[in-house]
Amino acid sequence: MREGEVxxxxxxxxxxxxxxxxxxxxxxxxxxxxxxxxxxLGNDRDVVDxxxxxxxxxxxxxxxxxxxxxxxxxxxxxxxxxHTRVTSRWSSDAHDAANPCVVDIVLPSLAxxxxxxxxxxxxxxxxxxxxxxxxxxxxxVCSGDLPRWVAGAIEAIVEGSMxxxxxxxxAHVSEYLRSTxxxxxxxxxxxRPRRARVPSEEDAAAxxxxxxxxxxxxxxxxxxxxxxxxxxxxxxxxxxxxxx
Numbered sequence: 001m002r003e004g005e006v007x008x009x010x011x012x013x014x015x016x017x018x019x020x021x022x023x024x025x026x027x028x029x030x031x032x033x034x035x036x037x038x039x040x041l042g043n044d045r046d047v048v049d050x051x052x053x054x055x056x057x058x059x060x061x062x063x064x065x066x067x068x069x070x071x072x073x074x075x076x077x078x079x080x081x082x083h084t085r086v087t088s089r090w091s092s093d094a095h096d097a098a099n100p101c102v103v104d105i106v107l108p109s110l111a112x113x114x115x116x117x118x119x120x121x122x123x124x125x126x127x128x129x130x131x132x133x134x135x136x137x138x139x140x141v142c143s144g145d146l147p148r149w150v151a152g153a154i155e156a157i158v159e160g161s162m163x164x165x166x167x168x169x170x171a172h173v174s175e176y177l178r179s180t181x182x183x184x185x186x187x188x189x190x191x192r193p194r195r196a197r198v199p200s201e202e203d204a205a206a207x208x209x210x211x212x213x214x215x216x217x218x219x220x221x222x223x224x225x226x227x228x229x230x231x232x233x234x235x236x237x238x239x240x241x242x243x244x
Contacts, residue, residue, distance in 0.1 A: 001115075001138055001139070001140040001155075002138070002139045002140070002152070002155040002156065002159055003136065003137065003138050003139075004136070004137045004159050004163060005134070005135065005136050005137070006133075006134070006135045006137065006163050006166045006167060007132050007133070007134050007135075008132065008133050008166065008167045008169065008170060009125075009130060009131075009132055009133075009170065010130065010131055010132070010133050010169075010170040010173065011129075011130045011170070011174070012130065012131070012170075012173070013124075013128055013129055013130070013131065014095055014122040014123075014124045014128070014131040015095075017095075017122055017131060017133065017173070018090075018092075018095045018122065020173055020176075021090070021101065022056070022090075022092070024038070024040060024058075024060075025176075026172065026173065026176050027060065029172075029176060030172050031062060035064075035065050036062055036063065036064060036065075037062070037063045038060055038061075038062055038063075039060065039061045039062075039063065040058065040059070040060055040061075041059040041060065041061055041085075042059060044056050044057065044058050045057045045058075047089065049089070053091060053099070054091070055089045055090060055091055056089065056090055056091075056092055057087065057088070057089045058087070058088050058089075059085065059086070059087050059088075060085070060086045060087075060088075061083060061084070061085055061086075062083065062084045062085075062086060063083045064079050064082050064083060065079065066079050067079070068082060069082070080109075081107070081109040081110070082107065083107070083108070084105055084106065084107055085105075085106045085107075085108055086103065086104070086105050086106075087103070087104045087106075088101060088102070088103045089101065089102050090102070095121055095122045096121055096122070096123075097121045097123075097134070099121065100119040100120055100121040101119070101120045101121070102117070102119050103117050103118050103119075103120065104117040105117050112142065113141065113142045114140070114141055114142070115138070115139070115140040115141075115142075116137075116138060116139045116140065116158065116162070117137075117138055118135045118136060118137040118138065118162070118166070119135070119136045120133065120134065120135045120136075121134055122134070133166075133169065133170070135166050137159060137162055137163065137166075139155045139158045139159050139162070140155065141154045141155050141158075
């Protein structure tokens with residue numbers, strides 16, 4: 001199991017950040033720009049953790065397009081095998097280290113071989129006008145028939161992709177607020193139309209040059225696909241929810 005930590009500043013008050021993390025529209029927008037689809041499985045549920053704390057639970061299925069895997073490699077892995085189920089549990093009333101949002105990410109077809117997810121909370125800056133988003137990540141690949149060093153290499157690649165995506169989240173939130181609040185649209189309004197144009201290879205190259213833009217919940221697929229398909233990290237960005 002590989003564990004890590006990401007700390008990234010967000011220029012919003014903690015309560016505002018926590019309010020936005022419950023807005024599934026942000027997840028859909030991030031996924032849409034990377035040609036992903038986000039489907040909520042059922043409704044949000046009220047659950048209780050092992051300490052008796054009331055939490056909200058949300059389950060999403062993040063799907064990749066049929067052309068996610070190059071044709072040559074489809075004999076070994078299909079795009080359907082790379083869909084992810086993302087389960088998030090968080091408190092609506094607290095967001096400190098003692099009350100984190102817990103995110104479990106599962107590839108159903110690889111559930112017995114890959115374990116990953118993160119815990120996330122907020123640390124307010126003096127004055128309370130901004131905060132630091134803290135995420136502790138975990139990635140585990142069952143070595144099974146793989147040499148331990150290969151499993152470790154996969155974990156390192158996946159961790160790098162996940163951390164890069166977590167660091168991008170404040171930028172995605174700022175972009176979302178600019179596009180919605182400038183038009184006086186409510187956070188939980190009617191569904192907004194999807195972009196008509198599908199991102200091109202030029203879009204992907206530009207995103208990679210700027211540091212990459214990866215779906216918050218889907219990013220960890222990159223590391224697995226790079227190993228399966230033998231893709232270098234720089235070229236993989238063209239093809240990956242504080243998403244839920």
